[in-house]
Amino acid sequence: MLKIDNLSATVADKPILKGLSLTVNAGEIHAIMGPNGAGKSTLGYTLGGRPGYEVTGGSVDFDGQDLLALEPHERAAAGLFLGFQYPVEIPGVSNLQFLREALNAQRKVHGLEPLSGAAFIKLAKEQAALLRFDMDMLKRPVNVGFSGGEKKRAEMVQMGILAPKLAILDETDSGLDIDALRICGEGINAIMRKPDKAVLLITHYQRLLDYVKPDFVHVLAGGRIVKSGGADLALELEEHGYEAVAA
Amino acid sequence: MASLALPTRKDEAYRYADLAALAPLWPITSQMIHVSAGQSDALAITALSHGAEVRDIAITLEDGASFDLRVLNAGGAYGRISVTATLGKGASFHFGAAQLGGGAQTLEIVTEVRHLEPDAVSRQTVRSVLGGTATGTYLGKVHVARGAVGTDGVQSIRAMLLERTATANARPELEIYADDVKCAHGCAVGELDPQGLFYLQSRGLPPAEAKKLMLHAFIAEAFVGAPEGEALTEAALAALEGLL
Numbered sequence: 001m002l003k004i005d006n007l008s009a010t011v012a013d014k015p016i017l018k019g020l021s022l023t024v025n026a027g028e029i030h031a032i033m034g035p036n037g038a039g040k041s042t043l044g045y046t047l048g049g050r051p052g053y054e055v056t057g058g059s060v061d062f063d064g065q066d067l068l069a070l071e072p073h074e075r076a077a078a079g080l081f082l083g084f085q086y087p088v089e090i091p092g093v094s095n096l097q098f099l100r101e102a103l104n105a106q107r108k109v110h111g112l113e114p115l116s117g118a119a120f121i122k123l124a125k126e127q128a129a130l131l132r133f134d135m136d137m138l139k140r141p142v143n144v145g146f147s148g149g150e151k152k153r154a155e156m157v158q159m160g161i162l163a164p165k166l167a168i169l170d171e172t173d174s175g176l177d178i179d180a181l182r183i184c185g186e187g188i189n190a191i192m193r194k195p196d197k198a199v200l201l202i203t204h205y206q207r208l209l210d211y212v213k214p215d216f217v218h219v220l221a222g223g224r225i226v227k228s229g230g231a232d233l234a235l236e237l238e239e240h241g242y243e244a245v246a247a
Numbered sequence: 248m249a250s251l252a253l254p255t256r257k258d259e260a261y262r263y264a265d266l267a268a269l270a271p272l273w274p275i276t277s278q279m280i281h282v283s284a285g286q287s288d289a290l291a292i293t294a295l296s297h298g299a300e301v302r303d304i305a306i307t308l309e310d311g312a313s314f315d316l317r318v319l320n321a322g323g324a325y326g327r328i329s330v331t332a333t334l335g336k337g338a339s340f341h342f343g344a345a346q347l348g349g350g351a352q353t354l355e356i357v358t359e360v361r362h363l364e365p366d367a368v369s370r371q372t373v374r375s376v377l378g379g380t381a382t383g384t385y386l387g388k389v390h391v392a393r394g395a396v397g398t399d400g401v402q403s404i405r406a407m408l409l410e411r412t413a414t415a416n417a418r419p420e421l422e423i424y425a426d427d428v429k430c431a432h433g434c435a436v437g438e439l440d441p442q443g444l445f446y447l448q449s450r451g452l453p454p455a456e457a458k459k460l461m462l463h464a465f466i467a468e469a470f471v472g473a474p475e476g477e478a479l480t481e482a483a484l485a486a487l488e489g490l491l
């Protein structure tokens with residue numbers, strides 16, 4: 001589904017990713033762990049197409065398409081979802097209006113009719129219920145006044161509504177209390193744990209992986225993957241630290 | 248009230264005006280609005296004509312009267328709306344305006360709100376969206392007379408530049424001669440938040456749609472609570488289409 005080959009990227013002319021390679025197949029969940037400044041968030045933003053993240057080398061194939069040649073909204077329509085570490089507040093724009101327009105923009109790319117208001121509300125209600133998210137909060141402006149945990153749960157509701165093929169989730173566990181962590185973890189499993197979908201979980205800690213069991217764990221350090229293994233690699237990292245394990 | 252001589256640049260209220268466009272329309276006849284004690288009224292103005300459009304409105308609110316004035320200033324080469332509101336005791340004046348300009352348009356809103364008696368409330372919200380080499384100006388004076396205690400006046404002025412070649416002028420002014428008053432003004436000129444734009448795009452909205460959604464929200468702030476708020480917002484959105 002996703003094949004990253006020797007990817008290099010700079011932010012403000014500073015090299016961050018230095019020849020990163022990674023393959024994610026359908027049906028797999030990969031966790032990327034690593035110390036601060038390793039390039040974890042840069043990987044997410046580069047794959048999402050955020051302005052300012054400049055690709056200087058390598059390639060990314062997403063389901064047969066050259067991902068790096070697509071605009072951010074085209075990447076979304078192709079089935080990519082980027083979960084933000086810090087979801088952005090957008091005053092005055094309601095979640096429901098925004099998500100309906102976004103979903104219908106994606107459907108248009110695939111030659112589908114726009115979803116009617118009633119059908120959209122039904123879908124939004126189902127997905128909100130899955131994340132135990134208050135429907136009234138979806139009527140409020142995007143992320144404005146939401147707590148850290150509410151923002152992350154709102155992101156998972158967005159993911160449920162947009163139903164991507166591949167989710168890249170950047171520190172979805174940060175800012176979550178224990179209950180919210182479990183709810184988000186269960187949400188990720190319910191929405192994305194399917195044979196035709198895949199997840200790239202970017203995280204500092206093992207705790208989210210207790211709920212979303214990864215098939216593969218990779219250590220990102222110095223802008224490239226320095227070690228890969230199974231789920232037990234995360235436990236090893238937790239116990240011994242990045243330096244000892246990835247050295 | 249208009250005087251007979253054409254104003255010059257030295258006249259503060261006309262400093263940014265398009266005097267050449269103003270000349271053939273001069274002198275401007277003021278539209279007089281009077282609201283009797285305890286009564287309330289509202290007016291929505293949409294200035295969308297193609298040529299120059301200049302309006303002057305003089306509002307007098309008696310004790311306890313209230314008035315809601317909304318303006319969509321998005322017309323032709325030159326659009327100027329000037330408002331003078333004189334507030335009696337406990338009167339309430341609500342003003343909301345959106346200015347949408349592109350090309351070489353000159354748009355301006357000039358207000359003077361005069362709190363002459365105690366306990367009157369005034370609220371002004373102006374949102375400008377400017378592209379091309381357009382100029383959008385807000386000059387707003389809140390005057391609080393001696394003895395007008397308990398005055399509550401707020402000016403919230405914001406402008407969004409779609410291109411760096413556009414110009415926004417904003418000058419909220421307070422002139423206070425009374426104690427125990429509450430007056431606030433906020434003023435900001437900026438561009439659309441690039442992080443917000445990327446966030447919307449990352450969910451599948453094309454750049455133009457993402458911009459429109461954010462600008463829609465920005466403009467709508469000028470029409471919140473207006474009797475004709477939705478119709479005004481719709482008209483503003485239609486005008487916005489021409490700028491993007």
